[in-house]
Structure formats: C-alpha cells, structure tokens
Amino acid sequence: MATINAPGHSLRAVTAAALLLALAGCGGSPSRHGTAAADGGKGAAGAGAAKVPEATTYSTLPGVPKDGTPTGTTDGLVAHPAKSVPVLDRPGGRRVATLPATELGGPTWVPVVETSGDWRRVLLPSRPNQASGWVSAAGLKTAHTPYTVRVDLGTRRLTLEKSARRVGRWKVAVGGAKTPTPPGRTFVMATLAPAKKTPSPIVLPLGTHSATLDTFGGGPGTVALHGWPDTSVFGKAVTHGCVRVPADALKALSRVPLGSLVLITA
Amino acid sequence: MRHVHVVKRLATAGLLATGLAATATPAFAAPALAAPGGEGSAYGLNVTGPLPVPPVPAVSSGGGPVSKSLLRENHTKLVNASALDVTASAARARSSVADLSVPTAKLLAHAVTAKCVGGQGTAHLARAVLAGKRLDASPPPNTTVPVDIDGLGRTSLTLNKQQRTSDGRLNVTAMELALPGGKGAVRVASATCGRTPETPSEAPAPTPVKHDLPVTG
Structure with a gap:
C-alpha cells in the first residue's frame, strides 16, 4: 500500500473530489487509492x-x-x-x-x-x-473546556467527563489486533457532518493517526470517534483504529468543544 | 572597608536606630505564588540596608481594588514623605508618594507616582529635584542619574525602574536610590501587576461542518 503522507503544500492541487471519498471507507477495507486530500x-x-x-x-x-x-x-x-x-x-x-x-x-x-x-x-x-x-x-x-473523553482500550469503554465528573459511559468498538487504536493523549480536532449519514451522521476526527495504516479510504489514517449502525460491535476490538460509539454517546460527544482532550489508554 | 565606612557615617549621623541588619529585606512585598496576571501589589516606600524600612504602606490583591494610605513616613531621617497612597487589584497597581525628601542625596519631589496596568508600567515625577536640578517628569524606563551623597561618594538614582518578576509580572518603581557601597536602596512608589488576567471563557460547543474526511473506520 502506498504511503501518502506528503506535506500539505504539495497537495493543494488535489481536487475536492478526493475529499468526497468520505466515510464510505470507514469499516471497509483499507483503501488502495494512491491519493490524499488537501485540508480545508x-x-x-x-x-x-x-x-x-x-x-x-x-x-x-x-x-x-x-x-x-x-x-x-x-x-x-x-x-x-x-x-x-x-x-x-x-x-x-x-x-x-x-x-x-x-x-x-x-x-x-x-x-x-x-x-x-x-x-x-x-x-x-x-x-x-x-x-x-x-x-x-x-x-x-x-x-x-470542562470536557475530557477517556477511551479504555482494555475494557473497550468510553467515558465522558465534565469538570472531572463522569457524565456518560458507553461500550464502544476499538481497533482490532492488527489495526489498534493508538494509545496516548489526543484531542477532538473537528466535528464533521459528512454528506452521507451512514454509517455516522457525525464524525469526530481526533489529532491522532493509525500506527499501522498510513492511509485509509483515501484519507491519512486519521482516527475518529463516530457512530455505527450495527450495535453488535460495541465492546469489541474490531475496527481499523476508529472508536465506534453508540448513538447516544455520539450525541453527547458532538457537543464536546473542539480541542477537548481524548485520553486513550491501553 | 567601604561598607563599614558607610555604616559608620550613617551611624554617626544618628541614623542607625537599631542593630545592624545584615540582610536586606525583600525589595517589595512579593505575593507568594501569585499566578501570572493574577495579582497586583504596591507600596509607597521601602528602604533596604542597615536602616531597613519595610514596604509601607503595602497592599496586594488578586481580585478587586485594595487601598491603603499613610499620612506621614519619617521613621528615619534618611527619607521623609507624606500622603503615601497605594492601591492594587488583579491587573493594576498604583502608588503615589507626596513631599518626598532624601536630604543626604539632596533629592526632593512634590509627588512621585508609579502605575502598572495590565503589565505596562509608567512613572511620574512632579517637581522632582536632584541637587538643584529638575528631573524629567516622565522619565523613560530605567533612566539612571548619578548622585553624589555628602561624604559617602557617588551612587545612582534609577527613575522609572522596570523589571519582570520571576513569575512574569511587571514591577515599576518610580525612584530607586542605591545606597553607596551596595548597602541597600531607598525605593519610592512601586507598583507590580500582571497582564489582564486570563479568564478563559467556556469553549464553544462545536458546530458540525459539512466536510468529509475518510477516517479509519
């Protein structure tokens, strides 16, 4: 698979069409597109x-x-x-x-x-x-921001804290053995409403990337929090690195201010 | 030794009220562990060296304005002043001293003021005279003027002395007369403040942006 993490400047010419590759790849196979998209x-x-x-x-x-x-x-x-x-x-x-x-x-x-x-x-x-x-x-x-998001990869639970008090806890799906969710401290980088509402109407890209996938679905392997229609995945380590969360968790997380810390622990 | 000489001279002049204070008192009433920008402080007069005068009157505040006044300060013959007014709040401090006289240095001033607002300092000297010469009313920061003290030699007077404290706040002292031989200093009208305190507002709830990013599913 091609490594496409070129600096942004060289990618300005890439058309917005590349951006529209969208979430369709989320949960599918890692993309083999030899392209990357410019940021907005x-x-x-x-x-x-x-x-x-x-x-x-x-x-x-x-x-x-x-x-x-x-x-x-x-x-x-x-x-x-x-x-x-x-x-x-x-x-x-x-x-x-x-x-x-x-x-x-x-x-x-x-x-x-x-x-x-x-x-x-x-x-x-x-x-x-x-x-x-x-x-x-x-x-x-x-x-x-009063919010902190904690993702425990071991128990496969996501906890939302406001002013150090727990306001929500959900079973979530985390990265599988070959495509683990990277542990460490990161943050909610954006709150996106993708053109296609499935698998998730809201996608919260984090400031971290898959350590095993240099690219995914045409994107740079960005790890995100997002919803998932099939509720059977929650509590399992089955994703390509993203954290799939239940609908009510997604609703709560979509109100978390940008820049809020996301602490991912193994 | 020169120090001994200085002290002797002061002592013989009848200025040495008590035993020698070997260590200088702190230059100003430093509030402990103040957050940068979180606390202002001010004092009217402070003498360090063999005849220490602790900062008087002195105030500090991490919130709303606090003021203090002193009608007269003439505990030592080294320095006299009247109507010392100080006020401090979180991001501003002001000190004014009227009718200042330091006879040994032939220093007189009608009013000496230091002001610190949001980390910016100014000093104002109204009708200040040193050895018969009028001093600039609004001297630039850290203006140094040589001073001859009768029988004790040459030293210096710093006007509008500005310095950063270790915690990043600004200290402005309208006048600082170094005592000869490095034996302390007379400080008149000093104000310390931080920048306007950072009171970060609540981060906004995000507005979802119509945008597609292929993420790792």
Missing part, C-alpha cells in the same frame, strides 16, 4: 511559512517535540489561532510548522498542555502521533 484550511500565510509544513491531519511534521505527558490531563485550556501562527520546537526556538486557523473546514482548536512565559505548548493534529509545538500566546484566543 487556508494556504500557508506569511514569510517563511512556505518552508515548513502546515500542521494538519494530512501532514507529517519532522522535528516537532513529542507530548511529554501523554497520559496527563490539563486544566482544560484550549486555544484557537485567529490566523495562521508559527509553531516552534521550543519557546523562542526554530519554526517547525504553521498552525492554520482552520482544520477540515472548521475553526482550529488545540489543547494547551504546557505554558512557559508567553509561550503555549499545544498538541498538533499531525503525524507523528503525540506531535506538539510551541506557539506565542499573543496570536491565540483561549477558552476553557
């Missing part, structure tokens, strides 16, 4: 931006620091860049990426996992998994 964000802006990749679900960011606390929670601070902002490898350091103002057609919201003076370390939606980077607080709008 703006083109990279500003001097120097052309030299570094945009931090999107499609890109791989060499030289970014990995999340140092992949199992920890935060105070719920999430950040939105009003326009594309530089991402540095450390406070005041080297520019390694650009964080666009939009991801997948919606506003970019990323969790703040560390603060150092005027710098905020945020999780990024790109490969490698646990990618993080430092952005200046000056270009960020911040907000507080």
Whole structure:
C-alpha cells in the first residue's frame, strides 16, 4: 500500500473530489487509492511559512517535540489561532510548522498542555502521533473546556467527563489486533457532518493517526470517534483504529468543544 | 572597608536606630505564588540596608481594588514623605508618594507616582529635584542619574525602574536610590501587576461542518 503522507503544500492541487471519498471507507477495507486530500484550511500565510509544513491531519511534521505527558490531563485550556501562527520546537526556538486557523473546514482548536512565559505548548493534529509545538500566546484566543473523553482500550469503554465528573459511559468498538487504536493523549480536532449519514451522521476526527495504516479510504489514517449502525460491535476490538460509539454517546460527544482532550489508554 | 565606612557615617549621623541588619529585606512585598496576571501589589516606600524600612504602606490583591494610605513616613531621617497612597487589584497597581525628601542625596519631589496596568508600567515625577536640578517628569524606563551623597561618594538614582518578576509580572518603581557601597536602596512608589488576567471563557460547543474526511473506520 502506498504511503501518502506528503506535506500539505504539495497537495493543494488535489481536487475536492478526493475529499468526497468520505466515510464510505470507514469499516471497509483499507483503501488502495494512491491519493490524499488537501485540508480545508487556508494556504500557508506569511514569510517563511512556505518552508515548513502546515500542521494538519494530512501532514507529517519532522522535528516537532513529542507530548511529554501523554497520559496527563490539563486544566482544560484550549486555544484557537485567529490566523495562521508559527509553531516552534521550543519557546523562542526554530519554526517547525504553521498552525492554520482552520482544520477540515472548521475553526482550529488545540489543547494547551504546557505554558512557559508567553509561550503555549499545544498538541498538533499531525503525524507523528503525540506531535506538539510551541506557539506565542499573543496570536491565540483561549477558552476553557470542562470536557475530557477517556477511551479504555482494555475494557473497550468510553467515558465522558465534565469538570472531572463522569457524565456518560458507553461500550464502544476499538481497533482490532492488527489495526489498534493508538494509545496516548489526543484531542477532538473537528466535528464533521459528512454528506452521507451512514454509517455516522457525525464524525469526530481526533489529532491522532493509525500506527499501522498510513492511509485509509483515501484519507491519512486519521482516527475518529463516530457512530455505527450495527450495535453488535460495541465492546469489541474490531475496527481499523476508529472508536465506534453508540448513538447516544455520539450525541453527547458532538457537543464536546473542539480541542477537548481524548485520553486513550491501553 | 567601604561598607563599614558607610555604616559608620550613617551611624554617626544618628541614623542607625537599631542593630545592624545584615540582610536586606525583600525589595517589595512579593505575593507568594501569585499566578501570572493574577495579582497586583504596591507600596509607597521601602528602604533596604542597615536602616531597613519595610514596604509601607503595602497592599496586594488578586481580585478587586485594595487601598491603603499613610499620612506621614519619617521613621528615619534618611527619607521623609507624606500622603503615601497605594492601591492594587488583579491587573493594576498604583502608588503615589507626596513631599518626598532624601536630604543626604539632596533629592526632593512634590509627588512621585508609579502605575502598572495590565503589565505596562509608567512613572511620574512632579517637581522632582536632584541637587538643584529638575528631573524629567516622565522619565523613560530605567533612566539612571548619578548622585553624589555628602561624604559617602557617588551612587545612582534609577527613575522609572522596570523589571519582570520571576513569575512574569511587571514591577515599576518610580525612584530607586542605591545606597553607596551596595548597602541597600531607598525605593519610592512601586507598583507590580500582571497582564489582564486570563479568564478563559467556556469553549464553544462545536458546530458540525459539512466536510468529509475518510477516517479509519
């Protein structure tokens, strides 16, 4: 299978048609399409931006620091860049990426996992998994999310917490043995309403990717939370990496603010 | 030694009220573990060195404004002032000192004010005179002026002294007179504040975007 995790810039010419490959592949066989889609964000802006990749679900960011606390929670601070902002490898350091103002057609919201003076370390939606980077607080709008999503791969349960109190718990389907759901700390990157309402009317792509599938259904192997019509899968390890959740879980999760942490534990 | 000389001179001048204080008191009333941007503080007058005067009057606040006033400060002959007013809230602090005089340095001022708002500091000196020379009313940050103190040698006066505290807040001191021989300092009108406190609002509930992304099913 082709590896197609090319940086976003080289993919601008790819037509929106590629995007419409959609969720149809979810649950089907891994795609053999030798293509990838461009994100819905703006083109990279500003001097120097052309030299570094945009931090999107499609890109791989060499030289970014990995999340140092992949199992920890935060105070719920999430950040939105009003326009594309530089991402540095450390406070005041080297520019390694650009964080666009939009991801997948919606506003970019990323969790703040560390603060150092005027710098905020945020999780990024790109490969490698646990990618993080430092952005200046000056270009960020911040907000507080009370929600944390926990996915326990062992018990195959998803727990939704609001202000550290459990507000919902469901049996879910997680990645199978050959295509496991990657453990670690990630976040709700987008809330999508796909054109086709089956298998799920809402898809919540996370900031993490399958470690075993470089591409899937024409996409970059993004792991998501989404619904599934066949309720017999819940409680089983049968997916290609996504977490399939019952309808009521999906309804609750669709109200979780973007950037909210998703803690996936083995 | 020079220090000894300084202290002797001060002592013989009748200024040394109590035993020598070997260590300087903190430069200002640093609030413990204040979150950046979360606390403002101010004081009118502070002397460190052999004749310490703790910061008076001193206030700090992590919330609404807190004020204190002192009609007169003349515990030592080193420095006199009247009408010391300080006020502080989470993101702002202000200190004003009227009728300041530091006789040994021939320093006089009608009013000395330091203000810190949202991490930005300013200082204002009304009719301030050093050895007969008028000082700039709105000196740029960290303006240093040489000062000769009778019999004790040369030292310096820093106007609109601005510095970051270790927790990222800004401290502005309208006047800081270093005592000769590094034996402390006289600080007049000091204010410390953080940036406007970050009170992040509740993150918005997402609006589903019509968009397709092939995900790993």
